Amino acid sequence: MSRADAAPGTDAAPEAPARRTSTGRRALWTGIGAIIVFGLAGLVQYLTDAVPALAAGTWFGDIAESIEYPIYAIALGFLANAVLSLCGIRDRMEAAFRTELFIKIGLVLLGATINFAIFVKAFGPAVIQAVCLIAIVFAFTWWFAGVLGLDDRLRALLASALSICGVSAAVAAAGAVRAKKEQLAYTATLVIVFAVPSIFLLPWLAGLLGLPPAVTGAWIGGNIDTTAAVTAAGTVAGEQPLQIASIVKVTQNALLGFVAVLLTLYFTLRVDRRAGAGEAPASGAAADAGAPRPRAWAMVWDRFPKFVLGFLFASIIATVLGATMDPAVLEPRLDAAKELQVWALSLAFVSIGLEFTVSSVREAGWKPILVFTAATLVNLVAGLGLALLLFSSFEF
Known part of the structure; x- marks a missing residue:
């Protein structure tokens, strides 16, 4: 029997597992992206508290006291962006950047x-x-x-x-x-x-x-x-x-x-x-x-x-x-x-x-x-x- 005579939907059958695999990969990369986002946010909280304490009594102490958490967050976001882009995987995680x-x-x-x-x-x-x-x-x-x-x-x-x-x-x-x-x-x-x-x-x-x-x-x-x-x-x-x-x-x-x-x-x-x-x-x-x-x-x-x-x-x-x-x-x-x-x-x-x-x-x-x-x-x-x-x- 020729391919043209095949029952409707026969050719589509192998595509279903492929779609499921693709969806699973997207979910996996989104999950990894979410872990990175939350991990960086946790690092932001740590730096906000730790840097002023570590810099106390030094020339950087007053500057560290004035740095608010948005500065750490944005800086870490750009740094992670550069690293993930160099590795060629940033685009796969976009769904996690909300x-x-x-x-x-x-x-x-x-x-x-x-x-x-x-x-x-x-x-x-x-x-x-x-x-x-x-x-x-x-x-x-x-x-x-x-x-x-x-x-x-x-x-x-x-x-x-x-x-x-x-x-x-x-x-x-x-x-x-x-x-x-x-x-x-x-x-x-x-x-x-x-x-x-x-x-x-x-x-x-x-x-x-x-x-x-x-x-x-x-x-x-x-x-x-x-x-x-x-x-x-x-x-x-x-x-x-x-x-x-x-x-x-x-x-x-x-x-x-x-x-x-x-x-x-x-x-x-x-x-x-x-x-x-x-x-x-x-x-x-x-x-x-x-x-x-x-x-x-x-x-x-x-x-x-x-x-x-x-x-x-x-x-x-x-x-x-x-x-x-x-x-x-x-x-x-x-x-x-x-x-x-x-x-x-x-x-x-x-x-x-x-x-x-x-x-x-x-x-x-x-x-x-x-x-x-x-x-x-x-x-x-x-x-x-x-x-x-x-x-x-x-x-x-």
């Missing part, structure tokens, strides 16, 4: 350490700053990217990432405007490349300028693109700047769904309609341009970062317990939440270093890099002005 998941867990736990009264007090200025910064940075990025002739969909991704919350905003915008995966990869890479130096640059600049803690936190939260990097920079700057930076960032994150809806409406009513009228569609348009789009409010909820609700809920619960529970009973539990928060954030910061790829930077091209650089400078200046205007008189 920066977004770890940072969301860490931020929900961080909410338990912030008195809800502080959130209520900072919410008004945070909303004003978020709306103004999103409008200023988005408009500038959209305009400048257009001047350089970038595709409308890539312009939307860059503007969303720069003005709201980095990779998460770029992903939401990509779904709203139906961008190419390559465009999303360019944008995500640029977000990481620009965010990592900001973790150390902004706290240093804030100290150099003598900014108060609340202004420092508002500047960090409003300017650094990724929530993970905001948390790292806030930790470096101090406990009070971290609280304000987190509040400002989650406020920006909460506006993500509304921006995604506006982008959807713009591309539906103008860009896609223009293409349907005879103009060539913008490069990067997805093949399913005619597919139905979700309703506006459904998209708002779909894009809304749910961890923001967890952050608020944890803050409310901790505040209520603080007012009703014996401190001797409550404090150990809050300390445990703080310890878990540090672990979750350490895992996120290690993953930042492990996720970085040099090849993506080379593929991005010079025009998006120029747009990102110019818009970042605008964000820094506008963000500092708004932080000074809105948070100079803030008291904890």
Whole structure:
């Protein structure tokens, strides 16, 4: 009997064990990657405690005291990235590098350490700053990217990432405007490349300028693109700047769904309609341009970062317990939440270093890099002005 006459499915039978083997290998490499991530996070905890003790009384003692755990975590992540890449096995472990998941867990736990009264007090200025910064940075990025002739969909991704919350905003915008995966990869890479130096640059600049803690936190939260990097920079700057930076960032994150809806409406009513009228569609348009789009409010909820609700809920619960529970009973539990928060954030910061790829930077091209650089400078200046205007008189 010829192969053509074979019963349907006969040829597929040998493929099933191969698929199972492939799945098993992926699971094995993911498990190994998870062990590495958790092992590095454990090493971060050890170094944070041991280095200052070992360096006490030496010239390095004061410096060691000022080094916070995010610095160790990111440095170890990049070092492990280099080693694993040289060995040719980093890509096999990518599924274990879950920066977004770890940072969301860490931020929900961080909410338990912030008195809800502080959130209520900072919410008004945070909303004003978020709306103004999103409008200023988005408009500038959209305009400048257009001047350089970038595709409308890539312009939307860059503007969303720069003005709201980095990779998460770029992903939401990509779904709203139906961008190419390559465009999303360019944008995500640029977000990481620009965010990592900001973790150390902004706290240093804030100290150099003598900014108060609340202004420092508002500047960090409003300017650094990724929530993970905001948390790292806030930790470096101090406990009070971290609280304000987190509040400002989650406020920006909460506006993500509304921006995604506006982008959807713009591309539906103008860009896609223009293409349907005879103009060539913008490069990067997805093949399913005619597919139905979700309703506006459904998209708002779909894009809304749910961890923001967890952050608020944890803050409310901790505040209520603080007012009703014996401190001797409550404090150990809050300390445990703080310890878990540090672990979750350490895992996120290690993953930042492990996720970085040099090849993506080379593929991005010079025009998006120029747009990102110019818009970042605008964000820094506008963000500092708004932080000074809105948070100079803030008291904890």
